[in-house]
Amino acid sequence: MPQQLQRAAIVTGGSLGPWAAGLLRADDYLIGADAGALFLVRSGIRPDLSLGDFDSVQEAERAEIEAGSAELASFDPIDKDYTDTELALRRALDLNPASILIVGALGSRFDHSLANVHLLRLAADRGIETAIEDETNRIRLLRGGRSMPVERSRFPHVSLLPLSETTAGINLDGFRYPLREAELRIGQSLGISNALDGERGTVSLREGWLLVIESIG
Incomplete structure (x- = not known):
């Protein structure tokens, strides 16, 4: 039987800074969502998967993400039902890790921040311990x-x-x-x-x- 993945970490496109890389572990399965993927690549960190509609990055930046990621999954910005963060969380849940960390889920867009907090319910329904963390907060459900x-x-x-x-x-x-x-x-x-x-x-x-x-x- 394959060993269970210990943690999946999602870096999404909210407020990010040098502190964010310090929350990640070498053995994380790392998912970069939209601008969060660009942050990882430019921080010298290779995502296992980068995904999103990439509407918050320029074409050259998207190429930079693709070159710096192990895998890329692109979604149409109109024909999709979920935010990039939810897409990333659903991918992480499919991996059935022991836990999930979400970084960059809080920021200046309060609607996105609140929606991301509500996403904790998705993981709780699956019984997977999940936390949103930034420089000053950790949120669990x-x-x-x-x-x-x-x-x-x-x-x-x-x-x-x-x-x-x-x-x-x-x-x-x-x-x-x-x-x-x-x-x-x-x-x-x-x-x-x-x-x-x-x-x-x-x-x-x-x-x-x-x-x-x-x-x-």
Whole structure:
């Protein structure tokens, strides 16, 4: 039986910088989405796959991406149903990795940023641990009936926001402000800016969908 891929990493075309390359690992299966692929190639990193409609790059830049990638998949900018980031995520899910990292999913286009956060649901439905990470945030999604470890890291703040109308049975262990069988509704800010007490904590959820957002202050 072939060994399971440990992680697929997607670099898409939101806010990127020198920090982004530091989030990647040598053993990642690396997917560059549109301008994210150009960022990788120009950073001296060869994507295993570059894909998208490439409407955010010039023709010469697209040729640069093709030359610097192991594989290229091009899509018509009109005749496609998904954003480039969703196309990349669906390709990553087909690989059935143990986890997925998405870099460059946040930026100045709030509609794209919010849509990319919603894409975490696709991976959660498949049971694949997925995180969106940038220079100052890491965002994960917890589904009802499960728990999520949170370890001390470069992100001191931990916030909880519901991604369903209600979330019920929220329990926090190892946090400065613990919760027991708590409920959060959309439109509340109760879950903002918690912190770990020690090196590790746990968020558990009985019902609903909960965003776990770690941030730098």
